[in-house]
Amino acid sequence: MTDASVPQNVAPPPAEVEDVELYHAHSWLTKYVFCQDAKVIAIQYAGTAITVGVLALVLSWVIRLQLAFPGAIPFIDASVYYQSVTMHGMIMVVYMLTAIFLGGFGNYLIPLMVGARDMVFPYVNMLSYWVYLIATLVLVSSYFVPGGPTGAGWTLYPPQSILTGTPGYDYGIILMLVSLILFIVGFTMGGLNYVVTVLQARTRGMTLMRMPLTVWGIFAAAVMALLAFPGLFVACVMLLLDRTLGTSFFMPSLVELGERKDYVGGSPILFQHLFWFFGHPEVYIVALPAFGIVSDLISVHARKNIFGYRMMVWAIIAIGVLSMVVWGHHMYVSGMDPWFGFFFAVTTLAIAVPTALKVYNWVLTLWHADIHFTTPMLFALGFLVTFVNGGITGLYLGNVIVDVPLSATLFVVAHFHMVMGIAPVLVIFGAIYHWYPKITGRMMDERLGKIHFWITFLGAYAIFFPMHYLGVLGMPRRFYEMGETAFVPASAATLNIVITVIALAVGFAQSIFFYNLFRSLKYGAPAGGNPWRAASLEWQTPETPPGHGNWGAHLPVVYRWPYAYSVPGAPEDYLPQNAPPMSGEHSP
């Protein structure tokens, strides 16, 4: 849709987009703590998310130690084990992955990539972070109340989650629910910002189809999150009322310890519907930003335009729409109508089409490309392999008849850790190595980065790949102790020990990353404005790190899509999005 009336090669007229009244910090406190600048909020979000993420990593060691050496470590009793399982899952999925992709990368990258000065509602954006922080504090505070955090499992299924036998019955479960409600309130404020910024604050020339796929991924994920989180919100509020006021939304009549409870006629399945109505889109809320970021990393570090940009956008939209109608596949064993199961199996397997399309396009982008094996690229390739692996086991589990025997075994654990644990985490690492120079003005150490990559990638594989075999053997997940079982051979215990040892080692190896992260702040090589020679807008800021307001006096004007790499006839092997067109330029 080139506008023929606009003459080429003349100085562009002043930007059409009105300059917004920018927020200005007046003191140290409003500049670094209660700051409304999206870049600062992004770092606050990411810092908090990584901190609780490390806590969740330590909790995973507790789980692994128990599985490998049952009963050998005195402080890990059944309660501690279940509490660790619950908190590990909840923190990683909600408080770490969702927060870092949308709150962290979303806040940093959206305004820079679409050429805006800031988010459209900076004050609400700041509020979003602080509510998120309070939510995490409430969650962590459950470690300091009598009874400790809840041990209900991250799915919090009633009736067991609010019965006395579950650890954390007194306060843990209440704090968990309150924390989730707060998180959703905070997230909704942030999500509104991300979506409206993409819709409203794009700079001149930045059409939707000229946005980098990172923005597309985060945008689609934010829309989905806005529509999916109300499901969790409703479930949490109703469960909280069941627990505190004694309502019977979810609680059926039941007898506990010989005592008849006052609950009547509630439906635990209703909770599962509401929970998974959020829970499944949640997977893609984490995955779509990862897809987007990986597309950009591969394109930049392979010096080639992304293959099938338009298909990639359509695939993101298709995945977003489809993922809202597949939640039932988490409930195959809940006794649902077979036709219902059939419907959900069909929609679930249908998601494989747009997802596979994306994988093919990544591979075809790499085909005959000028691949630079930088750390971000290695992580992107690591993601590709891990994601394909996890996706294929997803096809197994999407079929009702295969899922029924595999349900609640370690096969499921292996599957979802591959596809939404390891794969997105690899992308987070890749993205940090990639954008660190823009955020700090310094490069991270490549050698340490590569060591970090190989340990993390191979280690994660060594942890989760064997778990598939344990699952096929029928080894159940969530069990505190296996006890005497005829169907699990003794070698399974050996394998569990091996997995645990590797998990401990890989966990400790992350200190290489943190060392690199902090050391490079001061001693990293100066990066300059655009060390990767990338075409997208965030690398074209007048200052690095970008100053307040991002763009200096004038907003950039965008003339082309963000993937103009290896353009024939161009002075360099890439054309920035905001470089005026060359005379007679034709697209690659």
Next chain:
Amino acid sequence: MSVMGLFFIFIFSVAMLWLARQGVFESPWLEEGEVTHRRRAAGTEPPPAAKVGLAIFLAVAGCLFSLLTAAFFMRGDAPDWQLPPIPGILWFNTFVLAASSVALQLALIAARRGEFERVKTALLIGAATAGLFLIGQIWAWRELLELRFFASSNAANAFFYLLTGTHALHLVGGLVALARTTDKVRGAGRVTRALTTSVELCAIYWHFLLFVWLLMFAMLIGWADGFGVVCRRLLS
């Protein structure tokens, strides 16, 4: 969950139409030079960011209420389900909320014409009637509690409190926004463009809450039982 199906068909159709108009079928790699946004090329102004933000917030709130409705019908299948009697004051409340909505619409019309005094009066009437509605809702709660229809005695009672409570909290949020708008109107002394936008946003939000209330009221009275039966039959 059929309710959610209907809700999503609506949301997705809007989103898809919008995406198609925004040019997701274009080929960006073939386009060079400056591309102006379509709607701006047509000479119209883009809507203010706050209005887009409100539209998206309404989608989120709509999703929340649809989920509550879905849960209402799914839970309503159980044999113990018994809707509480409807306090007569709810009819009065419905009328008051409708009046509030009309007042804000009149405020918007006056703001567009630049009639400052009428905007002020209409906003105050809107706020007062909305406040009256909230008091009426509390009255209805008290009436039910005095008749010993507790949230814990039947899930239908619990849904009554949950639905009306969620709706009331949304209205309280709206009242905060309305108070800020009224304050701005007083400070400005005349009708400005920013004020018209603020009044418009309040009016849209009020109409949305009235719409939600009408559907909710129909459900609580039991007029929507037939719909619930259809929903369940679709899914089982």
